[in-house]
Amino acid sequence: MTVQPKPRPGKRINDPEGMRKKVLDVAEDAFQARGYHASSIGDLMAAADVSGGALHHHFATKKALALAVIDERVAAAVEETWIAPVLAAASAREGVRAVFEAVAAELEQQGFVRGCPLNNLAHELSLADPDFRIALAGIFAGWRRAIADKVRADQQAGRDEGTDPERFAALTVAAYSGAMSMAKTAQDAGVLRDCLAGLERSAPSQGGSVARRRNRILPRPRTP
């Protein structure tokens, strides 16, 4: 609605940073919603209201644009939704629990599941091009490392001695990624809670009866 209906023929303002950000915004959203191959640069040009010349001035090829999305947006998303909250939590296990619940709550509120940005692109692109694969693998590695480091920090404070940091981190990232896959396919975020409960099975001080299954087929898979 808030489009700028200002093709005023007399004036133009160069805003390279804003232009670049606008393209990245649209590309991030489109790659997430429809995937890389299903998003044409014509679509992106129209959605961002940007000319072909402008787009190719900032991103020479579609691959370069995707690499920028991965390096600047996907990595930031993992940092924001996972790494920072876990590091800020009282413990690794507490942080993991909080993130699972926060994501589940957010998905249930917004009514549909788009999936994990990292996993979506990782599946489509990691076999397509080595550059894509390296970039995506680095994000996965940083994600796991942050969780493992947090576990080690806990252990140096005397807590959670029996946990292997690397294994805990691998299982956490895998469980979240896989749960998001299922949640996206079923359009039901409930599986996130199931996985979290399974993950916390061995933790102490865990009472309460089994919260029964929820089944919610969500109504609006995408906004036009």
Add this chain to the structure above:
Amino acid sequence: MTVQPKPRPGKRINDPEGMRKKVLDVAEDAFQARGYHASSIGDLMAAADVSGGALHHHFATKKALALAVIDERVAAAVEETWIAPVLAAASAREGVRAVFEAVAAELEQQGFVRGCPLNNLAHELSLADPDFRIALAGIFAGWRRAIADKVRADQQAGRDEGTDPERFAALTVAAYSGAMSMAKTAQDAGVLRDCLAGLERSAPSQGGSVARRRNRILPRPRTP
């Protein structure tokens, strides 16, 4: 090498079932290796050595072909590598462990990781089309149900009382799916063993020291 150099102009043999199977074989492989959108029907025609008329006689559209791959091949792959082995195992936990180890060993032997067929297509297609999503969600559901049923069978035999069947199944499928995502992206199957170890953390009678990390960047990502 074993191509049939027999374009003998005088003869032709109709083999509709063989033709259909040949197309499905090639499509299954291509969708797995390069994805749905990155595999053109021209590629498939060339790889299967099949004319456009023949292909479209058996599969009216590319979508119909993909649905056939999902229904007949992806579902069968899940049945073969997961459901049947778990049901045949001494217990659910034992079956899960065996499948993880078998898959990890197979991947390490073949030298590269293509990822889970179900997850690969689920990520690319479940938001693209409701028919795709429903078909893929059904396979996920059957997978989880089989594992949960096995846990319940164990419990009726007096074993593994403390495990919630649904949660265990969800976590198992999620951990495997996510681990395969990471293994595919890193081209390193070692994360499967890490996740299995984390999964078995709470199980009793589990001894042995920590088998240290392995890191193997695999050489040949695809065969020409």
Add this chain to the structure above:
DNA sequence: GACAAAACAGGACAACCGGTCTGTTTTACA
């Protein structure tokens, strides 16, 4: 204010996409 570089506009293009169409050959069945 001159001027080169950066920023942007938009048309052009060859390659490719999925699907259709017409025509020929094989096969099942009466």
Add this chain to the structure above:
DNA sequence: TGTAAAACAGACCGGTTGTCCTGTTTTGTC
């Protein structure tokens, strides 16, 4: 054997793809 349907071959088409290219406008710098 006759015949209609099934199975297959291959050309064809409109639309789309990513990229390139030429030209114009803005902007920083001396």
